[in-house]
Amino acid sequence: MGAGFSGFVAEGSGGDQTPWKQGLGEMPESCVALVLAHLDPPQICKMALVNRAFRLASSADFVWESKLPENYRSLAQMLLDGSPDQLAKKDIYARLCRPNRFDGGTKELWMDKTSGRICVSISWKALKITGIDDRRYWNHIPTYESRFHTIAYLQQIWWLEVDGSLDLDYFPSGTYSLFFRLQLGRTTGKWLGRRVCNLDQVHGWDIKPVRFQLSTSQGHHTMSQCYLIQQGEWLLYHVGDFSVTSSSSSSNSAATIKFSMMQIDCTHTKGGLCLDSVLILPQ
Missing domain, CATH: 1.20.1280 (Monooxygenase)
Structure with a gap:
């Protein structure tokens, strides 16, 4: 034939x-x-x-x-209106692909449309930050450059410490990387289509490195440090990687990840730093 x-x-x-x-x-x-x-x-x-x-x-x-993450039922219960059994699987997929705010709008979860893997962004408002409510040190600035529409701007401080945590129930099995989204200098607007960044208050970050730490309730721990040098540009500073297994969320106690950034050498002040969020992305 x-x-x-x-x-x-x-x-x-x-x-x-x-x-x-x-x-x-x-x-x-x-x-x-x-x-x-x-x-x-x-x-x-x-x-x-x-x-x-x-x-x-x-x-x-x-x-x-077959395209949904293995923990889609718990995600649907936590983030979407209604039981997962009352929603079509196609609708669950579509709604998880949109940005889903939770925890009072301070955190956002979405699913990559192609891979079906989970991403999370955590606003600075959900973090514990030393001196954050003292306007001598920090200002809260509205901006179009953040998905949460506001950032924390550090004018000057002796002791910098930022801590946060998140339940691992939000993540299906896999390996993830955690980043702090930071910028040295404050964006003040645009001129002829280009960003204008004020660097006047940037100081102290080239004297001692910033230390980043990450740990999970399963005993994983990692630490890294680096000098903050590049100015006038939003950068993702890699804190570390962690893995989630199906057994992580099946234990009786809640599984969590904790993370931090600090520069606590009080021999000098540092300032001019914008803190936007923490990003957790699949590898």
Whole structure:
């Protein structure tokens, strides 16, 4: 049978042979769904445009359940309105891909549309910061450069210490990296389409390094340190990596990750630092 043969031959009652072709529109919805289950989410959405059968098959629960993270039920209960059993799996996937605020709007979780892996951003407002309410040291500045629309700006201080924590229940199994999003200097606006950053108060960060630490309730601990040198640009400072296993959230006690940054050498002051957030991203 030739490779270019595009139909089947059916023999009629009169001995006539007529070609019979089956188009994509005649494929059973269940068969289409089995095929779509092997594609990634962007491909599934594209295939839904082929015809009605593909569109209906692309909404099948089993197609999307395989794309959801293993802890999607707990995520849906914590972040979405309603029980996960009351929501279509496609809707859960779509809603998890959007930024989902929690903990009073100080934290945000979203899912990468292609990989289905979880990302979290934690505002400085959810962190414990030495002297944060004393305006001699810190200012709270609204800005378009933060997903939380505000940053903490350090004018000058002797003792810098920032601590935070998060439950590991938000993360499916995998390896993650944690970063502090910082900038030396304060963005004051734009001029001719370019950012303008005031560096007048930047000082003290090249004398002693900042120490970053990360630990989990499972006993993992890592520490790194670096000098803050580059000015006028938002940078992600890598604190460390940690792993989450399915057993991490199955224990009776809540599993957590703790993290911090500090520069507590009181022989000199430091200032001119913008603190936006902590980012946790999958590797």
